[in-house]
Amino acid sequence: MLKDQQYLRIPGPTPVPPSVQRAMAQPMVGHRASETAELIRRIRPGLKKVFGTEQDVMIFAGSGTSGLEAAVVNTVGEGDEVIVAVTGAFGRRFVKILDAYGVTVHEIETEWGQSVSPEEIRGALRKNPETKAVFATFCETSTGVLNPVAELAQAVRDESDALFIVDGVSCIGGVESKMDEWGIDILVTGSQKAMMLPGGLMFAACSDRAWKVIEENTRRGFYLDFTKYRDNLKKDSTPFTPATSLLYGLEQAIRLIEEEGFGEVISRHELMKDMTRAAFKALGIPLLANDEDASPTVTAVRPDGFDAAKLRKVLKEEFNLIVAGGQEHLKDAIFRIGHMGYASPGDVLQTLAMIEIGIRKAGQEIELGKGVAAAQQIYLGKGDPQ
Numbered sequence: 001m002l003k004d005q006q007y008l009r010i011p012g013p014t015p016v017p018p019s020v021q022r023a024m025a026q027p028m029v030g031h032r033a034s035e036t037a038e039l040i041r042r043i044r045p046g047l048k049k050v051f052g053t054e055q056d057v058m059i060f061a062g063s064g065t066s067g068l069e070a071a072v073v074n075t076v077g078e079g080d081e082v083i084v085a086v087t088g089a090f091g092r093r094f095v096k097i098l099d100a101y102g103v104t105v106h107e108i109e110t111e112w113g114q115s116v117s118p119e120e121i122r123g124a125l126r127k128n129p130e131t132k133a134v135f136a137t138f139c140e141t142s143t144g145v146l147n148p149v150a151e152l153a154q155a156v157r158d159e160s161d162a163l164f165i166v167d168g169v170s171c172i173g174g175v176e177s178k179m180d181e182w183g184i185d186i187l188v189t190g191s192q193k194a195m196m197l198p199g200g201l202m203f204a205a206c207s208d209r210a211w212k213v214i215e216e217n218t219r220r221g222f223y224l225d226f227t228k229y230r231d232n233l234k235k236d237s238t239p240f241t242p243a244t245s246l247l248y249g250l251e252q253a254i255r256l257i258e259e260e261g262f263g264e265v266i267s268r269h270e271l272m273k274d275m276t277r278a279a280f281k282a283l284g285i286p287l288l289a290n291d292e293d294a295s296p297t298v299t300a301v302r303p304d305g306f307d308a309a310k311l312r313k314v315l316k317e318e319f320n321l322i323v324a325g326g327q328e329h330l331k332d333a334i335f336r337i338g339h340m341g342y343a344s345p346g347d348v349l350q351t352l353a354m355i356e357i358g359i360r361k362a363g364q365e366i367e368l369g370k371g372v373a374a375a376q377q378i379y380l381g382k383g384d385p386q
């Protein structure tokens, strides 16, 4: 086996394009030098486009979770009431952060593998009229579910004046996002999933409604205080030292998205989802989420004829193909394939072919090539898009 070759197909961190890697190798510049300001100025428009907003998208040195914590600390505090849609491990993370700040949380918990519905949000808001904010996860990475955030936003607007706050960490950059049009008040994401970068950057944007709440909040913390980032961004700057190398990488990642066309990027992710799902259906291996809820960026498979942990072990040993296991109670019950960012339909075919061998070696007698052929049919537009 080639020792330096790895197929990284987990739902983040994801592979980094060679041109992005090269961009990150540039020599360091001063963080207050004109080079940095010019770099930030060049990056700003591209970020707005992937978010679908006219608002400035702020840039932070931090992992995705810093975005979740920032959304909390800037908007609510001890004693405030909020609603959290918990559709898996990342919805749960919002609850843990809110707990740490003493916020009163009303949870809407769905079964893992299912999305939260606008009706559930409406019901929870009627029951809890003091709610200041509703938190939801766009792509619930732990289950491969894409929550219907446009409809959820509408439900929040119809029923209340609460802010609608969305964790977009594992999908922004790979799926359609219309933050302004849909009515999302705060949208956050990280760099290492669909944005084709290493971990280390967090991005966040706020609606005018959110900015009003944030300005009135007197306890916004320090490092993650949104107003500091907003005010500095107006001068193409950041309040603290930026992760400059990652910003060079980000500029190139945005360039790649623009060269391909963001619409094309979105359809590529849809296609990779359809190919992946068609393969497991053809093999008769159950998927965790249904077609309607399935995310274009990650697919969770729930095998009933072999052990998911065994499969992952085989794939690593045979091919150095890395797929993810499940989280919490689904740990060894599912495996998850990331197909986002720097991933192509060709990568999906290759991944599926390796997985078929892995399934055989893990002990289920499948017909080799059946899943790959179904994915090929989808690619050729002949299969039923799932």
Ligand SMILES: *Cc1c(COP(=O)(O)O)cnc(C)c1O
Pocket: 012, 063, 064, 065, 066, 090, 137, 139, 140, 141, 167, 168, 169, 170, 190, 193, 199
């Ligand atoms: C990965 C992920 C996070 C956390 O990101 P870190 O960079 O590990 O802090 C948060 N939310 C979702 C939906 C994610 O997929």
